[in-house]
Each structure stands twice: as C-alpha cells, then as structure tokens.
Amino acid sequence: MVYLYRKISIILLFAGICVGATAQMAAMKEDNKTCLDCHSRQTYTLHNDWTGQDERRLMNPYFVIDTMQYLSGVHNGFSCIDCHSMDYETYPHNNELKFEPMATCLDCHGGDPHYEHFQFELIEEEFQKSIHFQRAGDLFTCNKCHNQHYYRTTARSSSRVADIVASDNAMCLACHSNAAKFSLAGSRDIPVINEVHSWLPNHELHFRSVRCIDCHTAFNDDLMVSHNIQAKEHAVKNCAECHSANSMLRASLYKYENIQSRQDKGFLSVFQTNQAYVIGANQVPAFKFITIGILLMAFAGIIVHVAFRIIHKK
Amino acid sequence: MSESKIYFYPLWLRIWHSVNALCIIVLIITGFLMHYGIHGKFINFYLIVRFHNYTGVILALNYLVFFSGNIVFGNKKFYRLKIKGWLQRIIRQSEYYAFGMFKGQQPPFPLNEKRKFNPLQKFSYFFSMYLILPLVIISGIALLYPEIIVEEVYDVSGVFLTALFHAGLGFIILMFLIVHVYAASIGKNPIQNFKSIINGWHELSH
Structure with missing residues (x-):
C-alpha cells in the first residue's frame, strides 16, 4: 500500500x-x-x-x-x-x-532613461579602470561575467545575503576556476584560488559569506557594484576593514536597500537581519546596554561594600 | 581567637588556577576587542583573533586538568551541592556579607577540612566550573569550526547566535572574575587569600 x-x-x-x-x-x-x-x-x-x-x-x-x-x-x-x-x-x-560583432550591453542600455538607475555609463567608466580592461581591453566584454542569456538581478532582488554572495562569486569563478576560460584574457597561469587565499583565516567560510568583489574592487559609493576590479596587490588584506563597527561591508555587501532598510529597525532588527555574522561588525545594542548596566551595578555594589569595610575596619 | 592553617590548595590546583586565571584574563580582553571590532596600529585584528584562539585551546586543555584532577585527587567532594535548603544557606551567607560581618558576627558557615567553600562560593564555583565554562568551551570550539554550526535559525545566522551566546557567557565569566577577585579580599586581611593561592595554605581567623 x-x-x-x-x-x-x-x-x-x-x-x-x-x-x-x-x-x-x-x-x-x-x-x-x-x-x-x-x-x-x-x-x-x-x-x-x-x-x-x-x-x-x-x-x-x-x-x-x-x-x-x-x-x-x-x-x-x-x-x-x-x-x-x-x-x-x-x-x-x-x-x-x-x-x-555582437551587441554589447551599452548598445541597448546606454543613454536610455529607462535604465538610468543602473548607471551603465558609470559602470563602463569604472570597468575601463579595471585590471580586466588593462589585460584584455575591449575584448573583455560585459558578457565575460554577465551571461546575457541567463542574467538575473539577484543582488537587487534577493534579500538573502547568501544568495547574493553565491550568484556573484559564481560569475568570478566561471573563469577563475576554469583554466580554459581564464586563458581567453591572457597567457598567465591560472592562480589556484584556495592557495592564493591561504593567508585568509577560514577562507572557505569567507568565500561563502563575502563576495570576491567586496575585497577586490575599488570602493565607489555611487554605484551599487563597482566594476573597477583591481590587481591583487590592491585587494583588501586588512581584517579590520570589515571586522569593525564601521565595517566596509556595510557600504558594499550590506548596502542594498532591501537589506539595509531592515537594519535600521533597532532592537529587534538583530533577529531579522543577521543572516551573516561578521566578528566585530555585528553588534547588538541590547547586549551592550545590559552588560554595561550590570557592570555598573556590580561596581557600585563593590564600592559601597568597600566603604562599609573601611568604616567598620574589616 | 584561635588561629590555624589548612592546606586547602595543593600544587596541581594552584597551577591549574593560575593558568586558568591568565587564560580567562587574556580571553576576556581579546574577546572584548574582537566583539567591538577595536583595532589600531599596535593591535592587529588578525593577531587578536589568533591569540584568542590559542588561549582558548589552552583554557580547554586546562579545564581537562581541573576535571580529571578533581576526580583523581578527590577535590570534587567540595563541589557537591546539597539541594535541600540551598536558598536559605545562600541567603544566610549573603546576609553575613551584607550586614553580619560589619556587626562583628561570626561567619555562618566557618571553613574547615570538610567545608572548603561557603554556600555562596560553592554555588557560584559549581555553576561556573560545571556549566558556564564547559558551555563557553563548546561554543568556542563551534566557532573555531563554524561549518558544524546550524546555518540558519529562523532567518538568523547560526554562527551569529552562537557568537552572541559565547559573548554572553564571556560576560558572565567577567562578572564572576570581578566578584571573585573582590570577594578574595575579604579574609583575615585583604591580601591573605591572594597569598593562599600562591602558597596553598588557607588561614582561618576565628
């Protein structure tokens, strides 16, 4: 049955x-x-x-x-x-x-007020400063990263950090973990991602939680995603850039409105938004106030007790 | 007033206690720096994390010394909690610290060979050593290997919850440390107990 x-x-x-x-x-x-x-x-x-x-x-x-x-x-x-x-x-x-010759993204999207908020022209400008453009010039077209057949606006439409990270990093890894595709942009040997990032503690966890571009692009506040991907020498290597109260990630990965808007709800937002944990950057205001309160009370108690001991010579 | 000494703290316990104390202090300082993302020219975040990790491992191994030493040398008997009337005993001891000691009263639970800790000590030592410390060690190990932690609990990162739990336990340990160090100054004279943890002899003053 x-x-x-x-x-x-x-x-x-x-x-x-x-x-x-x-x-x-x-x-x-x-x-x-x-x-x-x-x-x-x-x-x-x-x-x-x-x-x-x-x-x-x-x-x-x-x-x-x-x-x-x-x-x-x-x-x-x-x-x-x-x-x-x-x-x-x-x-x-x-x-x-x-x-x-295939149409490029700007052939359709450039100068069109309908797509103004995507800022394609600014993206093009940023891209032309990037290591990708320096290495391969105009041959490095948008579709090397953004597959026009399947492209989805995950970063704008998803509210899950993990999804944004996964889809974004897949774009980089399409070439950076595929020697054949990597060789299209130059004659260099493909660096083994895990080896070159071995200095990074828990690098597997970092890869799942942070986008490659969060460390590898020049920060541009006007753009949702900067396209100025820089040479490895300029990548973020200082832990405190992200692991601090004013974490760089707040201006990049966590910047998007759909994530940010929930961040400002105060006390309870902690339990709505923290899909990813960043040591030093995820601070809980309630935890801070409660612990400071208890500490002050304990010290006050000790001071009063010491005063009584001095008075009574104990 | 009779004066006598009891050899309360054998060498192994004193070594464990000092290593534990040093680890706890380092872990609280580095943990605080990590939690609040405090960094500067001379305190590199990466080094703080590594220092915290190594010290945490030493603390965990040292905990095994405490746990097995207690069994082997019979020190565990001092931690046995008597359930009946525990609250009254704690209240009596607290009353002594709050009022009695200033009125010249004798301690309600004088220490002797059979009673190493007063009820307040016993209660706080039992919970810090057999509940808080194991939990902080387990959550610490989980954070060292975050892949073993549940990914999400109702849309909240499991690692985040574990880290918050770990930090909360760290704060409880900090509170224990403050009260423990202060309470240690209540003795025959303010520095007597600090001498005892070095030479092993507890001096009774009653």
Missing part, C-alpha cells in the same frame, strides 16, 4: 514537473523554437552532402542554451535574432557569421 502511495506521488510529482516545464516553455518566443530545436540539445543532425547521409553530431556545449534559465533571466522576452544575425535562420549556418 505504501509502495502504491509512493508510486502515485512520484507520478504526480513527475506530471507536475512536466506541466510546469510546458508552462515555462510556453513563454518562450515562438521564433526561438526553431533555434532551440538544436540549441537546447546536446546533439544535432546535419545532412552531409558528400556522403548523402544525415549525421548526428555533438553540439558545442558553449552553444547549448538552458531554456529554463533563459526564461528566468531578465532577457527572456527577446528573440534570438534580436541580438544574433538574421542570417542564422538559414541552416547549415554560414561560417562567416562567427565573425559577426
């Missing part, structure tokens, strides 16, 4: 996933479906004129689109050919198309 229930629940769950997936797929632009016939699969079929046969081949994994992720990204309403050449509609694709 238990088995039967289990079977039914598995079938229902599977059916639910299928319905959910179909519902998600339904939101995909109709004209994208032709492209995704091949580009959402790991294999594609090609007609070989020489042999006269249809051949099944492996799709380059970097050209496979995860449709679920695409649909949950900010660009989900776009057709493939809004950004890619219309000539891709012919199949097999023309080889020349691989040299097609």
Whole structure:
C-alpha cells in the first residue's frame, strides 16, 4: 500500500514537473523554437552532402542554451535574432557569421532613461579602470561575467545575503576556476584560488559569506557594484576593514536597500537581519546596554561594600 | 581567637588556577576587542583573533586538568551541592556579607577540612566550573569550526547566535572574575587569600 502511495506521488510529482516545464516553455518566443530545436540539445543532425547521409553530431556545449534559465533571466522576452544575425535562420549556418560583432550591453542600455538607475555609463567608466580592461581591453566584454542569456538581478532582488554572495562569486569563478576560460584574457597561469587565499583565516567560510568583489574592487559609493576590479596587490588584506563597527561591508555587501532598510529597525532588527555574522561588525545594542548596566551595578555594589569595610575596619 | 592553617590548595590546583586565571584574563580582553571590532596600529585584528584562539585551546586543555584532577585527587567532594535548603544557606551567607560581618558576627558557615567553600562560593564555583565554562568551551570550539554550526535559525545566522551566546557567557565569566577577585579580599586581611593561592595554605581567623 505504501509502495502504491509512493508510486502515485512520484507520478504526480513527475506530471507536475512536466506541466510546469510546458508552462515555462510556453513563454518562450515562438521564433526561438526553431533555434532551440538544436540549441537546447546536446546533439544535432546535419545532412552531409558528400556522403548523402544525415549525421548526428555533438553540439558545442558553449552553444547549448538552458531554456529554463533563459526564461528566468531578465532577457527572456527577446528573440534570438534580436541580438544574433538574421542570417542564422538559414541552416547549415554560414561560417562567416562567427565573425559577426555582437551587441554589447551599452548598445541597448546606454543613454536610455529607462535604465538610468543602473548607471551603465558609470559602470563602463569604472570597468575601463579595471585590471580586466588593462589585460584584455575591449575584448573583455560585459558578457565575460554577465551571461546575457541567463542574467538575473539577484543582488537587487534577493534579500538573502547568501544568495547574493553565491550568484556573484559564481560569475568570478566561471573563469577563475576554469583554466580554459581564464586563458581567453591572457597567457598567465591560472592562480589556484584556495592557495592564493591561504593567508585568509577560514577562507572557505569567507568565500561563502563575502563576495570576491567586496575585497577586490575599488570602493565607489555611487554605484551599487563597482566594476573597477583591481590587481591583487590592491585587494583588501586588512581584517579590520570589515571586522569593525564601521565595517566596509556595510557600504558594499550590506548596502542594498532591501537589506539595509531592515537594519535600521533597532532592537529587534538583530533577529531579522543577521543572516551573516561578521566578528566585530555585528553588534547588538541590547547586549551592550545590559552588560554595561550590570557592570555598573556590580561596581557600585563593590564600592559601597568597600566603604562599609573601611568604616567598620574589616 | 584561635588561629590555624589548612592546606586547602595543593600544587596541581594552584597551577591549574593560575593558568586558568591568565587564560580567562587574556580571553576576556581579546574577546572584548574582537566583539567591538577595536583595532589600531599596535593591535592587529588578525593577531587578536589568533591569540584568542590559542588561549582558548589552552583554557580547554586546562579545564581537562581541573576535571580529571578533581576526580583523581578527590577535590570534587567540595563541589557537591546539597539541594535541600540551598536558598536559605545562600541567603544566610549573603546576609553575613551584607550586614553580619560589619556587626562583628561570626561567619555562618566557618571553613574547615570538610567545608572548603561557603554556600555562596560553592554555588557560584559549581555553576561556573560545571556549566558556564564547559558551555563557553563548546561554543568556542563551534566557532573555531563554524561549518558544524546550524546555518540558519529562523532567518538568523547560526554562527551569529552562537557568537552572541559565547559573548554572553564571556560576560558572565567577567562578572564572576570581578566578584571573585573582590570577594578574595575579604579574609583575615585583604591580601591573605591572594597569598593562599600562591602558597596553598588557607588561614582561618576565628
């Protein structure tokens, strides 16, 4: 009987996933479906004129689109050919198309009042001071970090620090823990992240709790996220920059309104906001007042007792 | 007025007590600096944390000396709490400290070979040694290995709660230290008890 229930629940769950997936797929632009016939699969079929046969081949994994992720990204309403050449509609694709210059973020977002609050121009300015630009110049495009197919505004929309940290660090690690992708921006050997951070106490915990950019970018108060990622020599190495009452993290990781707004609620906010603990930076006003109060009372008691002992010569 | 001495504090206990006292002082100072993120040119935060960690480990090992020494040398019998009438005994002892000693009254629970601690001492020593100190050591070990701590408790960081708990216990220990040191000045004369913890002999004055 238990088995039967289990079977039914598995079938229902599977059916639910299928319905959910179909519902998600339904939101995909109709004209994208032709492209995704091949580009959402790991294999594609090609007609070989020489042999006269249809051949099944492996799709380059970097050209496979995860449709679920695409649909949950900010660009989900776009057709493939809004950004890619219309000539891709012919199949097999023309080889020349691989040299097609791709649109950059600023081509659409620059100078548009609708996106003013994202400050794309300022981001571009900051980026041009960064080590990424110094090493690879214009070839280091936005999409090296921000995958335009799946991009989500996690830092703005999430109220969980852990989620913001995880999604942000994944962007850096996409290249900094992948030798092949890292080599696109230069000929240097890829540094082993754990080795170069071995000086950092509890570095695994730091990686889960703090974004790479919190230590590796120049601080810019006007921007939500500074894009001036600096050479390793300029990275924060002084513990007290974060582990202090005026922690640098308050101006960076914890700056966002959705986190900050809850921070100012006073006494109870301690139990709403502290998803991450930073020694020296998370102070509890109530703890401070209670301990100072008890200390003062104890000293007052001792002083009175000493006075009586002096009077009574005890 | 009869005068006599009792060898209350054997060598192992005196060594444990001094190491414990030094560790506690270092841990309270470094813990305070860490909790309030106080740092400067000469007090590097990283060194404060390391100093706190190492001292904490020494304190934990030293606690094992206390725990096993108490069993081996029979010192544990002085910590045995009698449940019946404990509150009355504590009140009587407190009354003596608050009023009786100034009126020239004799201590309600004079110390002898069988009674090393008065009820207030026994109560506070029992709880600080067998409850507060083990808890501060366990929470300290948890903070050394934060991956063993529950990640979140109702949207609050588990590490944060553990750290707050650890700091709270640290404060209780600070309070114990202040009262303990002050109470030690109440004896035959204000410095007698401080001599006793060095030479081991407790001088009775009644």
